[in-house]
Amino acid sequence: MMSKEALFTRVEDLEQELIELSAFLHANPELGNEEFQAVNRITHILERNGFVVERGLAGLDTAFRASYTVGLGGPVIGMLCEYDALKDLGHGCGHNLQSPSVVGAALALSRLEDLPPCTIEVIGTPAEETTSGKIPMAQQGCFDHLDIALMMHGGDRTTVDGRSLAVDNFEFVFEGKASHAAVAPEKGVSALDGVLMTFNGMEYLREHVRSDVRIHGIITDGGIAANIVPERAAAMFSIRAINRPYLDTVVERALNVARGAALATGTKVHIHPKKSLESKLNVQALNDVLLENAKLVGAKNVTPPREKTGSTDFSIVTHRVPGACIRVAFVPQGTPNHTKEWVEASNSKEGNEAIITAAKTLGATCIDVLSSATLLDAIKMQFKEEKELQENLVLQ
Structure with missing residues (x-):
């Protein structure tokens, strides 16, 4: 039986390497579709640890997939990360926290001795702030084979995404x-x-x-x-x-x-x-598991989903496979993103703590999904029901 405690220990063992990755991305901000240094650094870490890397997905130079497979068959879990910065500002949306969190969760899972048959994928999605690499990636089926898709984002509170705006x-x-x-x-x-x-x-x-x-x-x-x-x-x-x-x-x-x-x-x-x-398609069962694991690892300022929201290109993924994003607090509540405050906080003690919290949360959620076929079936059923509801939505 996979142990979350063992996973947490492995994440902690990776802490220095993850913080160094975040600091590198923060010090070398790159705009969408130009994130060459970021992708090289991220993929080389994954390759050194036994992941098979495919670059240039969907014709995008800075899109990639890194896969780690155990046995035959089993669920395919995708963890998506962004790494583009904002023009003239840098990492004012905290994207330098995402890749280290996802890499930490993926590497820690790959080091568990009793990992069941499965495939863990780290999927790099460029240009979230501009052209949205997820759009052509989704159009070319880069996410369709996943059983679930997970993301992390920094935030002014720890919560899961509720609705988003089309x-x-x-x-x-x-x-x-x-x-x-x-x-x-x-x-x-x-x-x-x-x-x-x-x-x-x-x-x-x-x-x-x-x-x-x-x-x-x-x-x-x-x-x-x-x-x-x-x-x-x-x-x-x-x-x-x-x-x-x-x-x-x-x-x-x-x-x-x-x-x-x-x-x-x-x-x-x-x-x-x-x-x-599109507007985001929510699967409550998956949201619940993410938030429970965030509480388990001691995440700060855990709250219900935000009442006010914007739009996200992750919504495209959630219309194809069950998906959820955990937002991890690293700035004071009420601090808006795309600001200098976020730039400074994303390379701080609080930002580093958010990386470890997110890596543990994502990894523990993967363990829950891999340990329970019943949970995975419930997630897929809710996804199907929610998708049918959205597709049959009438004007009101």
């Missing part, structure tokens, strides 16, 4: 006609007017949608000089809602806002869809 991102590029803004304004058509009218229209739209909807945008191009009528202007918008069917209706109305703004200002608008993510 999201569609768009770029609106308006085309007008340049002219001298003082000498011949009547000969110009302002693309910026199209952008500004779009923002005004989005404000009116916000009044007549459900309270879970979020619409937010920025101007990315407003022209080149105040005395030139802008012939080009552009904006980026994110549109979110709790479920996809309702989001689709809001998106169509939002696109009509931009089309109407172009009509009203005499401009042309080019609509470019960007990233699109």
Whole structure:
């Protein structure tokens, strides 16, 4: 019978190596799809410990899978990690904590003498902050063979993910006609007017949608000089809602806002869809096991799931296989991510403690799943029921 105490001891034996990995990632922040140093460091550690590494998954240079197989058959457990940083900020989302946590759990499991037939996979998913490597990876079936998928994320409390928001991102590029803004304004058509009218229209739209909807945008191009009528202007918008069917209706109305703004200002608008993510599909049985193990290992500030939430590309995975993410406290509650506070805390004593807590939590959850076919069956049944519910969801 696998022992969680033995697993915890092996995680503790790895503590210095895991902290050094985190410190390296923190000191060498890399943007999405450019995480070459991070991937080299992570995969070399796994290879040295008997994992078989596949690089370049789904045509992404910094996506990988590292597998450790015992016996024939058995469950396949995937543990996903991100390692990209934020532009001009660094690891303000704590991604330098994820890989060490997952590597620690995977290595500790591989060193258990009585590990039953199974496959443990560490799956590296690049560019979470930008293009979302999980999108093409999911499209090419990189997760479909898993029995469960697990993740870790730093947080201002220890909890599991509840709902997340489905999201569609768009770029609106308006085309007008340049002219001298003082000498011949009547000969110009302002693309910026199209952008500004779009923002005004989005404000009116916000009044007549459900309270879970979020619409937010920025101007990315407003022209080149105040005395030139802008012939080009552009904006980026994110549109979110709790479920996809309702989001689709809001998106169509939002696109009509931009089309109407172009009509009203005499401009042309080019609509470019960007990233699109689903709402997360939750499996409570898997969430419960994660949170119980977090409590078992003494995680700090354990709370119910957050009431307010954003969007995550992990949601794509959770629509294909049962998935869950444990968020581990390492900053004071209420501290927002994507901030300097997170950058500093992710290379601190608290950040290092979160790595060990997460590695133990993930490893112990794997032990529970591998030890109980009944638990795994319950997780799969709940996943099937939840997926059918989401697929048959009606507007309300």
